[in-house]
Amino acid sequence: MKEFQLIAKYFTGRSQSRRDVQIGIGDDCALVTPAENKSIAISCDTLVENVHFYPDIPAKHLGYKSLAVNLSDLAAMGAEPAWMTLALTMPEVDETWLEQYTEGLFDVADYYGVSLIGGDTTRGTRAITITVHGQVPTDKALRRNTAQAGDWIYVTGTLGDSALGLDILRNKQQVPGQYESYLTHRHYRPTPRVLAGQSLRNLASSAIDISDGIVSDITHILKGSELGAVISVEDLPLSEAMQASVSNDEAIGYALTGGEDYELLFTIPEAQKGALETTLGQTGVKFTQIGQMTQGTSLRLLKDGESYIPANYSFEHF
C-alpha cells in the first residue's frame, strides 16, 4: 500500500475536527490558529520497540499509550490538548496492526479533543514519535521552578501500579487473579490527568508528571526551585490491588521508583489547601498529600518519622 493511500485509509477523516484547524492531515504542513492570549505547550516523545515497549504489547494499547504519555506532559503544565503530529515507523504495512493501533490512538485523541494534523509514515524498526500541542492562558502554565519552602506536596491517583503491572506481564510477579487485569491495565492504559492539571492552574505552585517514579521526577522540582523536600512514605497512595499483592516494602519501592504512573505531582501553598479540596475534588480525581517542600537541596524519605532508604533507585532512561 502506498503512503498516500495508507494515510487516507487509517488517518485522514478519522480525526477529531476542530474549528481552529485550517489545514489538517494530508498536506505537507498543517495550519492551526491558536486562541487569543494563549501560549502553546509542546511535548515530544518517542517510543521504540524493544526499548520503550515490548513487541507483544497489543497494538490497541500501544496506540492509546503513545498519546496518553504525551498528554500527561501537557497535563503537568495545565494545558488543554489541541493538536498532534504522528511519525510512525513500521517494518511493513500490517493492516491489522494499523487498524488496532489507530483504534487505540483515536480512542484517547477523541476523548481529549485532540486533532491529528500531520505526520509521516516510514519503513524501519517500529517506532512512534508524537508531538502534541496544548493551549494554556499566557502566564498561567504550571512550572517546575516555582515551588516555595513550606508548600505541601501532593500526588493524584495511586502510585506504582503500572510498574507492578509490567512485572506481571513479564512474569516477574504473580498476584491474586482478581487484581491482575486492573494492574496490567494501569500499565497499558495510564490516565493522563488532563482535567486535574487544568484545575490546578490557579492553585499549584509547581507541577510535574510522574514518568520515571516520584524519587526521580521530584528532583526536577527540587533543582528548578532550589529547594529540598521531605516525603512520608507511609502516606504514599497505594491501590487495593497493590496492597493485596505485595509486601508493604515492595509496594513502597514500586511507588517511589516504579515509573510510568503518569500521575501528577504538585505543590500547594498552605493558603490554597482549602481551595484545592473544593476545586480538585470537583474533578473526581483522587489526590493525596505526601510531604512538604523544605529549605536545603536534599530529598528526605521518612517512614514513621525515621529515615527510609528504598531498595533501588531509577534515575535515568537513556
Add this chain to the structure above:
Amino acid sequence: MKEFQLIAKYFTGRSQSRRDVQIGIGDDCALVTPAENKSIAISCDTLVENVHFYPDIPAKHLGYKSLAVNLSDLAAMGAEPAWMTLALTMPEVDETWLEQYTEGLFDVADYYGVSLIGGDTTRGTRAITITVHGQVPTDKALRRNTAQAGDWIYVTGTLGDSALGLDILRNKQQVPGQYESYLTHRHYRPTPRVLAGQSLRNLASSAIDISDGIVSDITHILKGSELGAVISVEDLPLSEAMQASVSNDEAIGYALTGGEDYELLFTIPEAQKGALETTLGQTGVKFTQIGQMTQGTSLRLLKDGESYIPANYSFEHF
C-alpha cells in the same frame, strides 16, 4: 552518557534564543507564545537510515538536511520559521557523530532563527523526526487548492541537481570534475526557499515545495484546485553543471522526476506577473516560468509544442 547529560551537552544552550519561547529544551513540555493574528504552520518529517539516507552521509550534512527539508514545507506555505522539536534515535551514543550532526543542525537553525524547544533521545536504528513550527499571518498562508485556470506556473532555482548529485554519490553517474562538488552539495544541503515563500504570500495563487519531483508534486495542486496544467519541458531551469554533465533528455528526466530539489513550485495570476518580478527579484532567488494552469484535470508535458513522455515517473515513497 545519560540522557540528561546528553541533552545538556549537545542541545541545551546551543539553540537560538527567541523572546517568544518561555520554556525551551530540557523540560517535559516547551512553552511558546505566538504573535497576535498569526496562524501556526506545522510540519513533521522522519528520516530513517537506509530508507531516507545512506549510512555514509556525513553527519554534518544530515544535521543540515534534516531541518532544511522541514523548513521547505514551511516555505511552501509562506510561513516564518520559529520553533522545532527533534526526536533523535541512535544505536549508541557516538559523541563525534553528535558533535557533527548538531553542528549541521544549528547551522541552518540559527540562519533561519529556529529555536530547538524540545525533543527526545532514544536508542535504536538511527532515525530523525523533526517537527517544525512557523508563523504566518492568519488567512495569508499559501495553499495548494487555490490555483486558477490561466495562472502561470513558476519554479525557483534549478531542478534535478539533487538527484544527479545522489547518482554521483552512489557511483551511478560520472560528471566533469569541476561540477561534482556543486551537484553533491545540492543533494546534501538543499536551500529551503524560506524568504521566497514569505515574499509570495500576497502574489501566488498556490504553492508547494518540490520533494518528489515536479511531475509528482504538481499533482497535489492539480487535485486540490481541480485543474490541469501544461508544462514546457524546454523551459525547465537546468544548472550549468546539469547541462554540462548529462544529455538533454537525461537532464529533463532528472528535473521532472528526480526529487529532493526542495525548490518551490507556485502559480501566479496574469495580473501579478509584474509584481512578482519586483518582489521576488528583490530576494535574489532565481525563478522561471515553466507552464500554465488549464481547465481539465490532466498534466500535459510539451517539448517544442509536441507531447513529451518522460522516461520514468516517481509518484510514491512508501
